[in-house]
Amino acid sequence: VAAAKGDYRHFMHKEIDEQPRALMDVLRGRIDQERGLITLEDLRLDDQDLRRVRRIYAIACGTAWHAALVAKFMIENLARVRVEVDYASEFRYRQPILQSNGERDALILTFTQSGETVDTLAGMEEARRQGVPSVAIVNAIGSQAARLADGGPIYLHAGPEIGVASTKAFTSMLVAGYLFALRLAQAHGTLTPAQIREHIQALVELPGKAAQVIEQVTPVCVELAERYYRVGNALFLGRQINYPIALEGALKLKEISYIHAEGYPAGEMKHGPIALIDEGMPVVCIATRDHIYEKMISNVEQVRARHGQVIAIGHEGDELLAAKANHFIGVPATLPLLQPVLNVIPLQIFAYHVAVLRGCDVDQPRNLAKSVTVE
């Protein structure tokens, strides 16, 4: 059955709004809150297989690559297993050394909405050649990636995504990555059931918070879109787990509105992008409170000192940040490793409204394809 737009003008808008539902669906049947257990029965790897995993190669393209970058933080933090992230198109040609010393401790983890991206599939085939098991976090049921994943596909169950710019598949990938990280932590014994229960609680509360974000940030995102839709450039800054969210915010804006946008780790700003900042440059700073918050605040100050226009994403009620920024977008707090799921939503909504105001073809941007099945 073809997906219908219903009352929406664009699939992208509909898919942004579907996120609370998608976040519920990706959790369904995979968590046992009472026992503090991640069940994730799709995985064909048992505790013993998972305990053997000491290194993970995460590969993907486009928005899914950003999900892989976020998942690295989740997996390393929760399960203490090393993760290397590659663009699939680079991975396949770099003769990756997946196993050394005959140790069978590697795993390939791919992220793909369509399950048909040619470079991602080639990476999985390379893993197979080297005898390394793979797990695919994938949306399309029965797709090639799902079939190639001998460790099991972890389906997003996000439903069809039609807009070329990925939204609900991205946030679902983040949650699926989190479930995988918790499942791995459970096998490695790096989290107690009581701790896992706390993570499950945060996951259960996430869809409601996503709905709250959509409702509360839309008016300010529309206002900001009206103010900035004529700019030629935009910069997105974040640190640590929110650096990939800065990349994703920039990608969303550039792919659908054709505004040149760059995502940068905020600490690197002084090594280049700061030269571009003037009074005409919107700089989106992701600054929800975490262990690196103070550093983000000084980056905000540095942008202001060069007369850049700071659009800050922060926790609701953060008056310090609101006072320092030109514009403030408040989102609810969740666990720091889950915060990217909420932080990206205003960036999607902002990009959407900018593209609409510029008269762009939001669902089918020029030169882009939903699924890249040729090189």
Ligand code: G6P
């Ligand atoms: C294309 C799409 C992107 C997507 C990327 C990876 O470039 O336009 O939205 O992120 O492919 O696609 P996949 O299906 O592997 O997630």
